Amino acid sequence: MGRNLRSEERLRPIDLARAHGLSTQAVRNYEEAGILPVAVRTTHGYRTYTPLHARALSAFLALVPGHGHRAAAAIMRAVNEGATEEAFRLLDESHAQLLEDRRTLRAVEDALLDLEPDTRPSPPSATFIGPLAHQLGVRSATLRKWERAGLVRPRRDPRTGYRVFDEADVRDARLAHQLRRGGHPLARIAPLIAQVRSAGGLQPLEAALTDWRARLSARGRAMLAGAAELEAYLRARG
Known part of the structure; x- marks a missing residue:
């Protein structure tokens, strides 16, 4: 032939x-x-x-x-x-x-099952930008970029001026990281995380995950x- x-x-x-x-x-x-x-x-x-x-x-x-x-x-x-x-x-x-991306999607879906409004005050313990970046496997510059885009909102230490990430900030950073891996641009992630913060409903996030799932299936x-x-x-x- x-x-x-x-x-x-x-x-x-x-x-x-x-x-x-x-x-x-x-x-x-x-x-x-x-x-x-x-x-x-x-x-x-x-x-x-x-x-x-x-x-x-x-x-x-x-x-x-x-x-x-x-x-x-x-x-x-x-x-x-x-x-x-x-x-x-x-x-x-x-x-x-592709398999890893499917696992990431499943991790995001599983994480959302436990999302509840967090009305507690920030815990006294805090995470700084360097350790959080290392934990996520990204650069500190990436977290600063996410902050400018509204994905994370760390407070500033009044004495040092350092960024301080509380428990909710870490959750937002993890979710942003997972959604970025799924191919979602920052402009689309910001409103989803804002919705999670307010706990006013997960419909926008569910729609994004549905789209992500469809794109993975199309890729397969x-x-x-x-x-x-x-x-x-x-x-x-x-």
Whole structure:
């Protein structure tokens, strides 16, 4: 099958581009990036492609929705270089990240089950920005950015001016961190956390989680579609 694909009709860059809704420059860029096998050149130096190149392009475009452009490109480069084990490892990494994102979503959902209005005064013990950043695995600058966006509202120590995070602030920071990992922008997270603070209802947050869950499912299905196209390309290569 691989020999037949390589020996069939030649395709011009414009043929490959039109069939996939791309520009000819994009096709050339994909070849130069190693996403496509190297094109055959005519005696005049013009690129010519084959159905094998078309199969490679279909595989790449199918991989992008589930794995992202960078990972999809790395997978195709590995395949075209004959490093199929490396391609499989990259695929496994994407699937592992999807599983981790599902676990994060479940953690957010579980955390929301116990959300109640917190009318207690701030406890005397406090957490400062450095230890909290270390606990979350982010930089202190990230927490300061979240503060500017309204995601966290630490008070200031009157003597030192240091930021002080009480129990509610830590909860907000954890929730912000989890939602950021889910791909939500700061502008969408801020009103959700404000809603949690006021405990006036969780409907906005539930809608965000529903959207997050739907995007994870779509990504998982896209991975299946990408795997089918990649397997077809691997078979075509022989």
